[in-house]
Amino acid sequence: MIAFTIDGQTATASEGELLVHAAARNGVFIPTLCHDDKLAPYGGCRMCVVGVEGSPRPVPACATRVSEGMVISTNSNVPQLRKTLTEMLLSEHLNADPGGRPNELVDMAEEFGAEAPFILPDAKREPYEDRNRLMGYEPDTCILCNRCVRYTQEVMQCSALSLEGRGPEARIVPTWGKSWLDTECELCGGCLSTCPTGAIYEKFLEGAGVEERALEQTKTTCTFCGVGCQIDLNVDPETKRIVKVTSKPEYVSNEGNLCVKGRFAFNFVHHPDRLTEPLLRGEDGELHPTTWEHALEVAATGLKGVMERHSPQAVGVLASARLTNEENYLIQKLARTGLQTHSVHSCEAT
Amino acid sequence: MLRLASLLEELPPERTRLLDNLGRLRREVGPITPELSDALADRMNLRHGDVHEVVSFYSFLQVPVDAVRVCTGPVCDSAGSRDLLTGDAIEVPCLGHCDLAPVVLHGDDVVGGVTHSTNGFLLAPDEMREPAELTPDEVLERLEASGLTGMGGAGFPTWRKWDAVRREPGPRVVIVNADEGEPGTIKDRYVMELRPQLLLEGLAAAMRFCETDKAYIYLREEYGTARARLRDAIAVRGVDVELVIGAGAYICGEETALLESMEGRRGMPRLKPPFPSQSGYLGRPTLINNVETLAHIPAVLRSEWPGTRLWSVTGAVAKPGCYEAPLEITLRRLIDDYAGGLTEEPSAIVPGGAASGILPPSAIDTPLTREALAEWGCGVGSAAVQVFPSSYSPLRLLAETMRFFAEESCQKCTPCRIGNRALHHVAEELEHGRAPMARHQVDEWLEAMVLTSICGLGQAAPVPVRNAFQHWPELFAKMPA
Numbered sequence: 001m002i003a004f005t006i007d008g009q010t011a012t013a014s015e016g017e018l019l020v021h022a023a024a025r026n027g028v029f030i031p032t033l034c035h036d037d038k039l040a041p042y043g044g045c046r047m048c049v050v051g052v053e054g055s056p057r058p059v060p061a062c063a064t065r066v067s068e069g070m071v072i073s074t075n076s077n078v079p080q081l082r083k084t085l086t087e088m089l090l091s092e093h094l095n096a097d098p099g100g101r102p103n104e105l106v107d108m109a110e111e112f113g114a115e116a117p118f119i120l121p122d123a124k125r126e127p128y129e130d131r132n133r134l135m136g137y138e139p140d141t142c143i144l145c146n147r148c149v150r151y152t153q154e155v156m157q158c159s160a161l162s163l164e165g166r167g168p169e170a171r172i173v174p175t176w177g178k179s180w181l182d183t184e185c186e187l188c189g190g191c192l193s194t195c196p197t198g199a200i201y202e203k204f205l206e207g208a209g210v211e212e213r214a215l216e217q218t219k220t221t222c223t224f225c226g227v228g229c230q231i232d233l234n235v236d237p238e239t240k241r242i243v244k245v246t247s248k249p250e251y252v253s254n255e256g257n258l259c260v261k262g263r264f265a266f267n268f269v270h271h272p273d274r275l276t277e278p279l280l281r282g283e284d285g286e287l288h289p290t291t292w293e294h295a296l297e298v299a300a301t302g303l304k305g306v307m308e309r310h311s312p313q314a315v316g317v318l319a320s321a322r323l324t325n326e327e328n329y330l331i332q333k334l335a336r337t338g339l340q341t342h343s344v345h346s347c348e349a350t
Numbered sequence: 351m352l353r354l355a356s357l358l359e360e361l362p363p364e365r366t367r368l369l370d371n372l373g374r375l376r377r378e379v380g381p382i383t384p385e386l387s388d389a390l391a392d393r394m395n396l397r398h399g400d401v402h403e404v405v406s407f408y409s410f411l412q413v414p415v416d417a418v419r420v421c422t423g424p425v426c427d428s429a430g431s432r433d434l435l436t437g438d439a440i441e442v443p444c445l446g447h448c449d450l451a452p453v454v455l456h457g458d459d460v461v462g463g464v465t466h467s468t469n470g471f472l473l474a475p476d477e478m479r480e481p482a483e484l485t486p487d488e489v490l491e492r493l494e495a496s497g498l499t500g501m502g503g504a505g506f507p508t509w510r511k512w513d514a515v516r517r518e519p520g521p522r523v524v525i526v527n528a529d530e531g532e533p534g535t536i537k538d539r540y541v542m543e544l545r546p547q548l549l550l551e552g553l554a555a556a557m558r559f560c561e562t563d564k565a566y567i568y569l570r571e572e573y574g575t576a577r578a579r580l581r582d583a584i585a586v587r588g589v590d591v592e593l594v595i596g597a598g599a600y601i602c603g604e605e606t607a608l609l610e611s612m613e614g615r616r617g618m619p620r621l622k623p624p625f626p627s628q629s630g631y632l633g634r635p636t637l638i639n640n641v642e643t644l645a646h647i648p649a650v651l652r653s654e655w656p657g658t659r660l661w662s663v664t665g666a667v668a669k670p671g672c673y674e675a676p677l678e679i680t681l682r683r684l685i686d687d688y689a690g691g692l693t694e695e696p697s698a699i700v701p702g703g704a705a706s707g708i709l710p711p712s713a714i715d716t717p718l719t720r721e722a723l724a725e726w727g728c729g730v731g732s733a734a735v736q737v738f739p740s741s742y743s744p745l746r747l748l749a750e751t752m753r754f755f756a757e758e759s760c761q762k763c764t765p766c767r768i769g770n771r772a773l774h775h776v777a778e779e780l781e782h783g784r785a786p787m788a789r790h791q792v793d794e795w796l797e798a799m800v801l802t803s804i805c806g807l808g809q810a811a812p813v814p815v816r817n818a819f820q821h822w823p824e825l826f827a828k829m830p831a
Contacts, residue, residue, distance in 0.1 A: 041621070042762075043621045043763075043804065044762045044763050044764070044804075045763070045764050046763050046764050046765060046802040046803075046804075047764075049801070049802050057801050057802070057809075058801055058802060060621070063621050077797075077801070080794065080797075081797075081798050081801060081802055084794045084795055084797070084798040085764050085765065085798060085802065087791075087795075088764055088765065088768040088769060088772070088795065088798070089764060089768065091768060091772060092768065117772075117786065117787045117788075117791055118772075118775070118786045118787065120768070120771055120772060120775060121775055122771060143764075144761055144767065146762075149399075149403075152399070153397070153399070153400075158397070159397035159398045159399035159400065160399065161399065162399040162402045162403045162406070163403055163616070163761070164402065164403065164406040165406045165407070165761075166406075166407050166408075166409075166599065166601075166757075166758070166759070166760060166761060167756060167757035167758065167759060167761070168756060168757065168771055170761040170767075175398050175399040175402050176384040176387070176388075176398070176402050183398070183399070184397070184398070
């Protein structure tokens with residue numbers, strides 16, 4: 001354990017702990033924009049600078065490890081620096097809300113009472129249109145914190161986004177300005193999830209008019225595969241329909257990361273063809289609703305009949321790719337002991 | 351296409367060769383297009399985006415090798431260089447040939463040829479000599495006794511830098527910072543063009559001290575003559591010194607940005623600590639010295655250093671050039687005794703490069719020492735004295751200086767990225783009689799730049815603005831308090 005002082009209070013940190021984390025644990029919230037715990041410390045936005053005794057300049061809390069005896073201050077000139085840095089970012093922030101996603105810069109501006117003195121004459125960036133149907137990008141909302149680019153490089157290890165150029169023309173753009181569909185991008189939406197200003201956003205029309213923060217969240221498990229990613233279904237309180245899927249860094253098994261299916265392919269929930277109850281084909285050749293008990297009894301009777309007429313080896317079991325390891329174990333148990341067949345397979349094996 | 355395919359095969363795949371490979375492609379195939387960039391990325395097993403980021407970071411990789419480049423740095427601008435921007439000519443920031451202003455490069459060649467106006471050790475025969483045989487402790491003693499500081503701009507005591515690297519375990523790396531880019535600064539180019547063996551002798555001493563037999567010289571792309579002279583000198587000396595050629599980016603003169611550039615990434619400064627002496631090139635303890643600093647080392651180690659430095663003197667003087675003169679010389683003596691005197695009444699004088707500040711003409715009897723200049727709110731910087739004629743107003747100079755910083759900002763940190771653009775805007779607006787920002791808010795922004803910028807670019811950029819407030823308050827009369 002390391003002992004340090006923050007705003008006059010003694011506190012402790014673990015070996016190598018980032019200042020921003022140690023401060024938070026001790027009740028001192030330090031604002032950040034370019035920081036994401038999934039990414040290597042970057043120290044670019046400078047919003048998290050704090051005073052450290054003996055240091056000629058304030059240091060970025062997101063990139064500084066607490067050391068023994070460190071004396072940290074967030075009182076003296078730090079509030080003014082935060083306000084000024086926010087003013088700077090606002091002076092080229094032409095579009096605060098392109099797609100309803102939360103904008104942490106706008107939150108900070110309100111908290112610090114910061115306003116742009118003017119809009120920089122070169123603030124307007126080249127518009128960007130992408131022909132993909134899932135993610136949109138508004139360059140005029142981007143603050144160049146580089147989180148999205150670093151996410152593609154450090155987490156996804158793919159080439160989808162670049163920090164292009166130097167000086168006032170610099171911008172973030174899919175590699176060489178191509179469509180995401182023509183890069184290595186898998187449309188996982190990780191860049192969208194890490195963007196602090198909502199410059200990258202879901203393109204869906206449904207729920208587009210509702211701010212993300214006004215949506216009702218229900219935590220559940222993604223059904224698309226056996227990984228079991230934890231997701232939040234975001235429901236429009238008016239229509240009671242799911243309008244987007246999000247996830248949180250603290251969720252186990254996926255740490256807030258999702259794939260294209262988990263994040264974007266939730267429309268099946270509201271699809272008219274979706275099966276919502278057991279159906280049984282009747283004498284008339286049509287499907288009719290029934291109870292689970294009756295449906296399972298009919299299935300069991302049918303299987304038993306096949307086993308009696310043709311031996312158990314005539315029955316095979318094919319497991320869905322969406323099942324977990326545990327569910328697959330139960331399937332083979334059912335096949336081998338219940339149905340007494342070795343013909344059991346998962347389509348994930350091919 | 352066949353040529354490209356076989357060339358790609360020849361190119362080494364290590365990421366540290368990325369800048370070099372891009373330079374070769376540009377010379378042998380043409381400006382780097384997205385297709386060329388992707389092809390090289392495939393060859394080097396890099397992501398397309400990684401190479402895209404690097405290619406777009408530098409000014410010249412997407413420009414033909416034989417392009418006509420017109421310098422619009424402050425000295426060239428005050429000499430009317432913008433009138434030369436005709437046809438396909440491209441506008442570039444300071445090209446480091448300010449003594450020849452206005453400067454135009456056609457490919458590698460300076461239009462009109464390179465001439466030198468100089469004195470002192472730069473005129474001595476460039477003989478190949480070995481550095482004095484000394485133990486590491488003796489080297490440190492002599493460096494410390496001499497008081498030699500880095501000549502690149504920051505002025506850090508050289509012995510401390512050497513000592514810090516020596517304290518770290520080997521293998522160590524030695525790099526010569528020859529990415530001279532501070533507007534008005536020409537001294538390193540003079541050393542490389544006139545005394546390359548002297549530089550290599552200083553480098554040999556550093557390599558011996560660091561117990562390494564491999565070193566690098568990171569040279570700015572715009573110095574074609576220096577590149578050729580260095581290549582010859584390295585071959586004559588037969589040492590393992592590799593020339594790494596930049597591609598047009600002022601920020602790469604910042605030592606951690608230089609390391610990033612050498613490692614095949616965008617030249618964006620690293621967070622310090624760790625310092626290069628602890629973890630530098632490829633994580634190894636690294637000694638990075640400016641060209642001129644190393645050129646003084648042979649004399650320092652022989653205890654013969656006279657306490658002089660190289661002053662770049664350009665602008666409205668009779669003999670613009672690079673002169674060896676005492677450290678404590680006054681502006682007037684430097685201009686009159688070395689540079690042939692003023693050619694006209696100056697409006698402003700920059701004592702040591704763009705980031706060192708701006709002096710009013712009344713400061714002409716000030717000694718160019720750290721202490722004396724501090725009283726005027728200025729620094730010695732890279733000792734690049736630029737004299738601006740009365741036709742060039744201090745406000746124009748300020749606007750051009752801030753434009754330079756804005757365009758050269760690497761974009762990593764907010765205060766440098768936006769602060770410089772805003773101050774450029776404010777200076778331009780003041781020229782038109784408008785004040786878009788109140789004085790107290792400008793002061794707050796300057797303070798945030800000084801305190802929170804990652805590297806020296808953003809930290810020092812406010813100096814000329816504060817000088818302008820101090821020395822020409824009448825220019826800001828329209829600005830609300």
